[in-house]
Amino acid sequence: MIETVREILTLALGALGIPAPERIEVEVPKAESMGDLATPLAMSLAKTLKRPPGKIAEEIVSFLNSKDIGLPDILRLRDDFEKIEVAGPGFINFTFKRESLYSSFAGLLRQGGASFRKDIGKGQKILVEFVSANPTGPLHLGHGRGAALGAALSNLLAASGFNVTKEYYVNDAGRQVGLLGESVFARYQELLGISYPFPEEGYRGEYVTGIARKIMETEGAKYKDKEFSRHADYFSKTACDMMLAAIKDDLESFGVTFDVWQSEKELYDKTEVEAAIDYLRGKGLIYEKEGATWFAATSFGDEKDRVLIKSGGQYTYFASDVAYHKKKADKGYDELIDIWGADHHGYIPRVGAALEALGYGKERLTVLLVQMVSLLRGGKPVQMSKRAGEFVTLREVIEEVGADMTKFIFLTRKADSHLDFDLEVAKAASAENPVYYVQYANARIGSIFRNAVQQGFLHEEGGADVRAALLPTDSSPDDLSPLAEPEEIRLLKKVLLYPSVLEAAVQAREPHRITYYLQELAGLFHPYYNRHRILTDERGLSFARLCLCRGIALVIRDGLRLLGVAAPEKM
């Protein structure tokens, strides 16, 4: 729909000799009296043309409305519209003919989900890295937010013609993992009745004792009263492996999967970190100062130079991150999307600088920041302190309020705003929650179709997807002409707008737009359902309404799938 308007405007501007802007803005007007779609084009042109917007709009509109343009392309497109008129300060409002809506909708039914897809990515390779929580403890709610966003965004990108890889960066090297190992070691000794000083900054969560217990079960008292330093590798690696397995398990329960698990340790083992530093050294961007090795990040817009190798000889976290981003870029991805907690935002300039220095350009990096999640219970903040080991895990939340609902709540906010997640509210409101509102629309349609078969409106032809199996694939515009109620026209238009919503969501990298759209669509369907019967005595009407319902369900199921939320047929 939006494309048609853009196209005809572009052609008109061309014919009138008016220079077209790069992007013609088309929007859904606030009130239905203003038509189906509108463009403020004339008003934005007023500046450059130095003419009143009303005049410009008038010129475009009268051109489009003249019968003898003699331009077949315009006439063909013009035929879709009931009217095109100037309104307000210079808006051009477009109203579609019913027939045109019917025929577009029939096309959507015929092509099914394929018609939602626009090839925006054109095969571009995108790597989406998200979650990437340290394997030193279970995932908490903040990680869940990143997981929901990353998964939904990846689905959305993949559905829009991008070649997407989902990756989790595992920080399995360095001090934190050592600390985890020693914490486990300490608990292990305790379990065997030996007192061992718990590391100052160790991990105090109960899961640490759990890991120690498992080691005790498999290895017995083998390490009893031994020196940690001699068994550090074993404890660290084992603990890290077990944590990672638990994290994968949590993510699976959350319905989030990854294509690649990139180990940080491997970057060291394969000397990729050294290689990255050498590469920069070769470009003269590395220098030694006060015993440390520095990267000249200021040359690329960072506010200070950054240490890669400490004076003590250890690599910094940043060093492996440079190598990691080099590796990602080397693989030929056109875009690297990193989803980080907002507390890492200060890190963006230095990673950008690194990519720039590596010859890839910082534009290749897109960092999406996910703001903090404040966990509440009945309006009171739940303390989350890793140090004290008190925090509510993602798993606990999933078990308490459900994965679908948790995801939907995350995806109903834009990433870059703080989020209060109240467990009591999420649970208490569970019967009237937005996610159910959307799912329920689909389930109701499922029920209608089951009834339609039972009552002989349609013949069942088998298959799990009742709707796909029942309706003829050659639905023609004529089948839809009985749809004349205002609610029905509204629904037709809303469904037809879905591809544009996806496009906008992809371009803005904002899956939450889908969430809102689905709520709006369901918000049109429920009242319609309540007011009008789908299965009536009139066969033609019933069939048309079934077609409408099928289109709605197709869109809802597609949208929910992209969000990673289930779309049950029955509720």
Place this chain on the structure above:
RNA sequence: GCGCCUGUAGCUCAGUAGGAUAGAGCAACUGCCUUCUAAGCAGUGGGUCAGGGGUUCGAAUCCCUUCAGGCGCGCCA
């Protein structure tokens, strides 16, 4: 002190690349299940878009500034 994010209805949040009369859900109140699923529907009330300046035909949206909250500013990860 510097930087980033946020501030919209009682609460939680949308507001689509500056556009027409600022929206939704929850909460509150009033009705609706012998008809395809009441996880639903119909109706009512609710706003200094944090404050102040500016840019222009037009600002919740862009710029400046003040205030409030959050997060960063390491040879931590």
